[in-house]
Amino acid sequence: MKRITRISVHSRPALLGAVVMLALTSASVAAADDGPGPLGVTADAAVNRHTARIGALFGADRANSLKGGHFCTGSVVHSPQGNLIVTAAHCVGGSDTNLLFAPGYRDGRTPFGVWKVTKRYLPDGWAKDQDEDSDIAFAAVEGQGGRRIEDVVGGNRFMAGTATGATAVTVVGYPDSREVPIRCTNKPTPHSSTQQRIACPAFTAGTSGSPWINGDGQVVGVLGGHEQGGSTDDVSYSVVLGREAAELYRDATSGG
Numbered sequence: 001m002k003r004i005t006r007i008s009v010h011s012r013p014a015l016l017g018a019v020v021m022l023a024l025t026s027a028s029v030a031a032a033d034d035g036p037g038p039l040g041v042t043a044d045a046a047v048n049r050h051t052a053r054i055g056a057l058f059g060a061d062r063a064n065s066l067k068g069g070h071f072c073t074g075s076v077v078h079s080p081q082g083n084l085i086v087t088a089a090h091c092v093g094g095s096d097t098n099l100l101f102a103p104g105y106r107d108g109r110t111p112f113g114v115w116k117v118t119k120r121y122l123p124d125g126w127a128k129d130q131d132e133d134s135d136i137a138f139a140a141v142e143g144q145g146g147r148r149i150e151d152v153v154g155g156n157r158f159m160a161g162t163a164t165g166a167t168a169v170t171v172v173g174y175p176d177s178r179e180v181p182i183r184c185t186n187k188p189t190p191h192s193s194t195q196q197r198i199a200c201p202a203f204t205a206g207t208s209g210s211p212w213i214n215g216d217g218q219v220v221g222v223l224g225g226h227e228q229g230g231s232t233d234d235v236s237y238s239v240v241l242g243r244e245a246a247e248l249y250r251d252a253t254s255g256g
Helices: 013-026 124-129 149-153 243-254
Strands: 042-044 054-059 072-077 084-087 099-103 115-121 137-141 169-173 182-186 195-199 211-214 218-222 235-239
Touching (some): 072 149, 072 169, 084 218, 099 137, 099 149, 115 243, 137 243, 169 218, 182 195, 218 235
Antiparallel strands (some): 084 137, 099 115, 115 137, 169 182, 169 211
């Protein structure tokens, strides 16, 4: 089975086109409203206050030419400082510190601005060994004109300790060969004691870091983990958000 690196900007574009077209055609109704739609079906994500909190990550060298340059996904989570996003560690754990986040990004447009990443928070397991069970990260972004990113788009609650599959979740992310986000709702299942998986088609390169959001608006997973998110387009993974994730969130919200 061919391994797909979710952060790569060149992975399987021809297959992606066929899979996305099939999935989106069968799911056109699901994209039309704010509801979850049928389980396990992928569609374009609607433009609304929920998807405004989810955005694409870019290198700073793309500041003047964002279209076609996004490589991962992130989402705003609530914090006392109002400046925090969550993503996968393999998205932000490299040497390039100059990253940009564009919430609600579509077709080169940035309706809620472009925000500079100023600090990254990585678990020890990832920082030391790139342990796939530690593939989660937070990043702080710089304010603009006296406003914090959470003031502009709001933020979902980050929730560690939720049982895998307790409820269905909606995954929203940015495939790197498309300029709009996609979404899919399904019920996660355990892959191991430290990893959870979800069956959703067409989540290819670029969707790493996508939030898994339950019906209460809580982030209970982040696409990444096993094989940096999965070796096929149709099954994606997240670390189980346990003690390490909870401690990392505390560090990020305390500025430590």
